[in-house]
Amino acid sequence: MDTRTSIDRFAGAGGATAGLFLAGCDIRLAVERDKDAAATYSANFPGVQLLSEAIETYTPSYILEKAGLQPGSLDILSACPPCQGFSTLGKCDPDDDRNDYVQTVEALVENLRPRALILENVPGLDHDPRSSRLKASLHSIGYGVGSWVLDATEFCVPQRRRRFVLIAVSGLTNDEIADPRSSYRCADWPDHPHTVRDILHALGPPTAGESLHAARNLPPPILRRVRAVPHDGGSRKDLPESLQLECHKRLSQRGAASVYGRMAWDEPAPTITTRCTTPACGRFLHPEQDRPITLREAAAFQTFPPTFCWKGGVMHIARQIGNAVPVRLAHLLTLHTIRLIRLAEGRSVSSQQLGPDPSPPRSPKTATPAIPSV
Numbered sequence: 001m002d003t004r005t006s007i008d009r010f011a012g013a014g015g016a017t018a019g020l021f022l023a024g025c026d027i028r029l030a031v032e033r034d035k036d037a038a039a040t041y042s043a044n045f046p047g048v049q050l051l052s053e054a055i056e057t058y059t060p061s062y063i064l065e066k067a068g069l070q071p072g073s074l075d076i077l078s079a080c081p082p083c084q085g086f087s088t089l090g091k092c093d094p095d096d097d098r099n100d101y102v103q104t105v106e107a108l109v110e111n112l113r114p115r116a117l118i119l120e121n122v123p124g125l126d127h128d129p130r131s132s133r134l135k136a137s138l139h140s141i142g143y144g145v146g147s148w149v150l151d152a153t154e155f156c157v158p159q160r161r162r163r164f165v166l167i168a169v170s171g172l173t174n175d176e177i178a179d180p181r182s183s184y185r186c187a188d189w190p191d192h193p194h195t196v197r198d199i200l201h202a203l204g205p206p207t208a209g210e211s212l213h214a215a216r217n218l219p220p221p222i223l224r225r226v227r228a229v230p231h232d233g234g235s236r237k238d239l240p241e242s243l244q245l246e247c248h249k250r251l252s253q254r255g256a257a258s259v260y261g262r263m264a265w266d267e268p269a270p271t272i273t274t275r276c277t278t279p280a281c282g283r284f285l286h287p288e289q290d291r292p293i294t295l296r297e298a299a300a301f302q303t304f305p306p307t308f309c310w311k312g313g314v315m316h317i318a319r320q321i322g323n324a325v326p327v328r329l330a331h332l333l334t335l336h337t338i339r340l341i342r343l344a345e346g347r348s349v350s351s352q353q354l355g356p357d358p359s360p361p362r363s364p365k366t367a368t369p370a371i372p373s374v
């Protein structure tokens with residue numbers, strides 16, 4: 001395996017780190033300031049140094065020193081800055097302070113000079129001037145840059161999740177940064193779960209005593225509404241008038257259409273958000289049972305292995321899960337980036353040879369291969 005050094009900035013619970021790890025990276029350092037997310041991260045990656053203050057507390061030279069690296073010797077910087085400011089679920093506020101983290105990524109690249117940067121965010125970033133500035137700035141310091149709005153289903157993740165992905169590699173031209181979708185076809189991963197049915201059947205029913213795989217108790221008025229939602233894809237739009245909420249009656253048929261929605265058995269899950277176990281916040285009900293999905297099920301749709309350890313209260317864990325990069329997406333983006341780095345290093349023969357990975361990892365239908373502690 002081609003082992004590459006990496007740093008995961010805005011590490012969260014570790015979705016991106018798990019992908020880097022599965023791709024064989026030597027993760028030297030992670031930064032995450034949220035206490036619960038940091039606890040989850042450390043429980044699963046006890047061998048990775050985690051800096052748990054805000055990223056702005058640390059100078060680039062401190063980060064390099066802690067990672068045991070020299071400027072220019074880091075292979076991959078992974079950065080998934082907070083996305084609420086760009087998200088359609090948030091206020092899309094261009095002045096949201098969190099948007100400026102994109103600019104701090106630029107500063108870190110200038111100082112650390114990694115061979116490659118992988119940045120993931122919500123599609124809203126694609127139209128923001130900060131993304132054009134970031135691309136221009138990376139280009140001016142010698143990086144080839146590619147960016148796309150991708151759907152996680154294109155990477156065999158059993159969840160519709162549109163995301164902005166930027167990959168920059170030092171020493172390549174923009175044209176040489178191949179679209180990651182050119183490297184992988186879901187047909188190469190026939191054994192992986194693709195649908196709600198695959199995931200729910202693999203996990204089995206909620207288990208008494210397993211708090212992460214326990215169905216949330218719903219208050220009686222909500223339970224009455226949930227029971228009336230038709231199986232396999234119904235939503236609040238299908239409720240009789242007597243069970244509709246006043247605020248929903250004021251919406252058009254199209255507005256908030258997925259609220260109180262049931263997942264559909266033979267489709268991928270909808271985007272798993274930070275409110276992924278709350279029926280009023282999206283299509284998060286089981287296709288047939290009168291309950292929202294469990295935290296374990298939500299994590300499985302994000303392709304975390306069932307053995308992944310989660311820390312914090314129920315709502316905090318839902319937030320960590322919804323914020324994460326799906327493990328499989330992170331894994332495939334990292335493998336693609338490593339091949340681009342090899343191209344830049346002159347070890348690959350030509351960009352045309354960036355074909356399918358010769359040996360896509362295989363695993364049983366349960367999800368991504370278990371991530372051993374590093």
Ligand SMILES: C[S@@+](CC[C@H](N)C(=O)[O-])C[C@H]1O[C@@H](n2cnc3c(N)ncnc32)[C@H](O)[C@@H]1O
Pocket residue numbers: 010011012013014015016017031032033034037053054055056080081082083320323324325326
């Ligand atoms: C989109 S989430 C990252 C998800 C993560 N990459 C994963 O795959 O699990 C962004 C994370 O950045 C963290 N964060 C926000 N501002 C930060 C700061 N100033 N310093 C360090 N971490 C920060 C948040 O707590 C959140 O966990």
